[in-house]
Amino acid sequence: MNTTTAAIQGFTPSPNTRGSLDIVWSCVSTLFLCSWVQLCLNVPKPGASRTSLFYTKICLTFLCVLAPELTGQAAASQFLMACKTKKQFQALGYEKGPKRWTLTHSFYAEMGGFLVQPADGSRAFPVDGQQLHYLVSKGYVEYPQVNQNDIKDKNKSDGLLGMSQSLRHCGSWQVSFPDRFRVLHKTQSVADREKVSTLELSTAAFIFMSLWISAVWFKKPADVQTAHTLSPSINVTEILEGAGRSPDAFYSRTPLDFIREQEWDFSITWAHGIALLEKMRLVHRDKTKPIDHFGNTSVMPLPQWTYAVGAVVTMGYYGIITVAWNHTFPTTTERWFWRVSSVYCVFCVPLFWAILQFSFALYPWLVARWSVPNGSTDTNHRIIEGQKNGNEIHHTSEVRLSPSWNDDSASSTQDLNDLESVTRTRNLAHMDPQKANAIGNVSSRAGSRTKESLARVLHKCAEAFRNNSRGHDPALRAPLKAIAPLYLFGSLYCLARLYTWVEDFAELRALEKSAYQTVDWSWVWPHI
Numbered sequence: 001m002n003t004t005t006a007a008i009q010g011f012t013p014s015p016n017t018r019g020s021l022d023i024v025w026s027c028v029s030t031l032f033l034c035s036w037v038q039l040c041l042n043v044p045k046p047g048a049s050r051t052s053l054f055y056t057k058i059c060l061t062f063l064c065v066l067a068p069e070l071t072g073q074a075a076a077s078q079f080l081m082a083c084k085t086k087k088q089f090q091a092l093g094y095e096k097g098p099k100r101w102t103l104t105h106s107f108y109a110e111m112g113g114f115l116v117q118p119a120d121g122s123r124a125f126p127v128d129g130q131q132l133h134y135l136v137s138k139g140y141v142e143y144p145q146v147n148q149n150d151i152k153d154k155n156k157s158d159g160l161l162g163m164s165q166s167l168r169h170c171g172s173w174q175v176s177f178p179d180r181f182r183v184l185h186k187t188q189s190v191a192d193r194e195k196v197s198t199l200e201l202s203t204a205a206f207i208f209m210s211l212w213i214s215a216v217w218f219k220k221p222a223d224v225q226t227a228h229t230l231s232p233s234i235n236v237t238e239i240l241e242g243a244g245r246s247p248d249a250f251y252s253r254t255p256l257d258f259i260r261e262q263e264w265d266f267s268i269t270w271a272h273g274i275a276l277l278e279k280m281r282l283v284h285r286d287k288t289k290p291i292d293h294f295g296n297t298s299v300m301p302l303p304q305w306t307y308a309v310g311a312v313v314t315m316g317y318y319g320i321i322t323v324a325w326n327h328t329f330p331t332t333t334e335r336w337f338w339r340v341s342s343v344y345c346v347f348c349v350p351l352f353w354a355i356l357q358f359s360f361a362l363y364p365w366l367v368a369r370w371s372v373p374n375g376s377t378d379t380n381h382r383i384i385e386g387q388k389n390g391n392e393i394h395h396t397s398e399v400r401l402s403p404s405w406n407d408d409s410a411s412s413t414q415d416l417n418d419l420e421s422v423t424r425t426r427n428l429a430h431m432d433p434q435k436a437n438a439i440g441n442v443s444s445r446a447g448s449r450t451k452e453s454l455a456r457v458l459h460k461c462a463e464a465f466r467n468n469s470r471g472h473d474p475a476l477r478a479p480l481k482a483i484a485p486l487y488l489f490g491s492l493y494c495l496a497r498l499y500t501w502v503e504d505f506a507e508l509r510a511l512e513k514s515a516y517q518t519v520d521w522s523w524v525w526p527h528i
Contacts, residue, residue: 023199023515031203042111060296069317075216081110082219083106102148102219111220117231198327198507199507204320243258252289278470283297287470314349321345352486359482363479465480
């Protein structure tokens with residue numbers, strides 16, 4: 001009788017190799033899951049559907065993956081504002097006991113967790129921590145009877161869960177490819193023996209930023225979908241009149257905007273960019289006023305020292321990416337594009353800071369220090385006054401033009417027109433009187449109309465570009481000297497980031513063989 005013996009094999013270790021799809025899956029899943037878990041969105045508008053909430057979170061998740069440094073900036077600003085609000089409420093006596101105001105309360109307020117329902121029955125609007133503190137301190141509303149446990153009940157995620165998820169994904173991801181990142185492992189020998197793909201380096205940099213975001217948002221509730229309604233004892237009109245404000249005064253979000261911190265350099269330029277994205281239909285915001293919820297694109301005021309902290313964190317993020325400086329790319333051109341893109345992204349942080357400081361701090365100081373009132377020097381003043389009085393001017397060498405440093409000044413344009421009129425009159429003075437008068441009248445009328453029309457069009461375009469906010473909020477008027485270079489360098493920054501992400505996947509077509517080997521971590525860490 002014929003018998004067949006089946007091949008039998010005992011305990012078999014896992015293969016020490018992996019494929020391209022293994023690299024892509026481990027990195028992409030880590031990027032997406034970390035972003036999804038760590039995002040703590042604001043309280044949505046009342047009655048928002050699950051579909052719209054899911055769509056919003058998907059969009060912001062992809063934004064967080066593409067530019068985690070922006071999410072880190074927003075998270076840091078919210079954390080500092082929450083700390084400030086906590087101190088203010090505790091100064092009112094809400095420091096201990098059942099009415100203790102915590103950091104979670106502050107985050108909940110900044111998320112739009114408190115709605116004010118006016119006594120006249122008009123539309124309810126959210127208040128942030130600063131505005132709520134003002135209303136409570138003035139006695140307009142009672143201290144909200146919301147304890148920390150109530151907020152946690154509204155919370156769909158837990159801060160510890162977000163942190164642990166980031167750490168878990170970091171750990172599971174890091175043992176799935178060689179030399180996961182040199183900053184953490186301090187094992188240069190692994191880096192010398194086995195290569196790492198740029199996609200894995202980008203994931204390592206993202207985990208670095210993800211841990212920072214999870215740390216500052218540790219006490220922030222996630223996916224809260226309901227708000228607590230407050231009923232003031234008086235009408236909003238009386239609150240405004242009590243603060244010396246007109247009930248008809250302009251506001252961009254709610255009637256209590258005057259209580260908020262004043263706009264500053266970053267918030268003005270940030271609002272300008274968001275408004276531009278809104279006009280491009282890439283961002284949608286409710287146009288009704290007052291608003292009924294806080295959007296997820298707002299930022300809070302930041303002290304100057306936090307720019308240094310943010311720069312260090314952001315440059316650390318890009319510093320991990322630049323580890324691939326001597327990486328073996330498929331072509332030399334790709335390597336140089338990678339080097340230029342990564343270095344440019346590193347230095348964009350101090351570059352943007354320098355532009356903001358020059359436009360909003362140094363330039364106004366120079367204007368106040370060196371400009372002359374009315375945009376003219378004494379010599380210009382004498383020339384213009386001489387023309388107005390009918391006096392003839394012969395010495396052109398004494399003419400000097402020193403318009404105001406402020407490019408928005410209307411007096412500078414007027415002085416230029418007056419000085420051109422003086423020069424034209426001086427040239428016509430040596431001609432035949434009748435011919436000079438004819439030429440002067442015709443050219444003056446034609447030239448004046450052309451220049452006035454051109455100046456009017458240019459001024460209108462420039463003004464529309466300076467202030468593209470909804471309703472043209474005067475507090476959000478940005479100087480051209482700030483937004484023009486920011487958009488230029490910002491566009492180059494987007495191209496550089498786009499190239500690094502495209503190259504992360506394009507590099508897989510010609511990756512070194514050692515990159516597909518799995519590290520034996522027992523050789524690196526003997527205690528494993």
